[in-house]
Amino acid sequence: MSTTDDPSTEARLLEVLRSLRAVRRYAPTSVPDEVVQDVLEVGRWTGSGKNVQPWEMLVVRNRSSLRELATLSQFADHLAGASFAIALVMASPSHRLDAGRLAERLMLAAWCHGVGSCIGSIFPDENEAKAKGLLGVPDERDLRTTIAFGYPADADARRIRATPNIKTVLPSIGRKPLSSIAYLDRYGAPWSRRNAS
Numbered sequence: 001m002s003t004t005d006d007p008s009t010e011a012r013l014l015e016v017l018r019s020l021r022a023v024r025r026y027a028p029t030s031v032p033d034e035v036v037q038d039v040l041e042v043g044r045w046t047g048s049g050k051n052v053q054p055w056e057m058l059v060v061r062n063r064s065s066l067r068e069l070a071t072l073s074q075f076a077d078h079l080a081g082a083s084f085a086i087a088l089v090m091a092s093p094s095h096r097l098d099a100g101r102l103a104e105r106l107m108l109a110a111w112c113h114g115v116g117s118c119i120g121s122i123f124p125d126e127n128e129a130k131a132k133g134l135l136g137v138p139d140e141r142d143l144r145t146t147i148a149f150g151y152p153a154d155a156d157a158r159r160i161r162a163t164p165n166i167k168t169v170l171p172s173i174g175r176k177p178l179s180s181i182a183y184l185d186r187y188g189a190p191w192s193r194r195n196a197s
């Protein structure tokens with residue numbers, strides 16, 4: 001069973017999924033509204049627990065708001081130079097897994113259009129309150145996650161760390177090997193692919 005009969009399309013889809021990385025430096029080119037619309041549509045179809053859909057997506061285009069949001073976290077400088085951001089307005093803090101699924105989908109949909117992105121987490125509580133005030137979000141909502149979007153500034157924008165702040169905390173841009181994180185049937189028993197018969 002496949003989503004497509006065309007193996008090259010399948011390979012391309014997998015490559016889009018696998019190649020998504022944080023992009024924190026953006027070209028000045030504006031991302032067109034048609035692309036933003038696609039991103040929001042994909043987001044709208046995200047699955048949530050009991051299909052509650054505990055989210056609203058607030059697109060921020062206003063440059064001074066983007067700059068202000070960038071100050072509301074130690075690690076959100078990149079928001080200032082984004083073409084746009086989406087603030088994930090969640091019904092309550094108990095929907096973090098739903099927020100994670102939504103965030104990843106928005107980022108992948110953007111990446112399908114060649115638009116890079118990176119989460120900017122808003123914290124602590126007082127900064128969340130400031131972000132809500134700035135964007136007119138009701139107090140009772142949860143606003144911990146914003147995502148900055150924009151065309152990558154250059155070919156390296158997917159591979160490097162952007163700001164002095166971030167250098168100190170980011171892990172390597174690589175990943176742990178599958179053999180150390182994937183198991184078969186029993187915790188600790190390494191996953192191994194069976195040979196096709």
Ligand SMILES: Cc1cc2nc3c(=O)[nH]c(=O)nc-3n(C[C@H](O)[C@H](O)[C@H](O)COP(=O)(O)O)c2cc1C
Pocket residue numbers: 020021022023024073075076118119120121122158166170171172173174
């Ligand atoms: C829950 C979560 C919160 C994150 N918050 C931030 C953030 O506040 N600022 C930031 O620059 N990156 C943030 N990131 C991006 C991670 O730093 C990034 O996914 C990780 O370093 C891997 O980067 P890579 O895919 O480019 O290798 C966040 C990612 C996740 C999943």
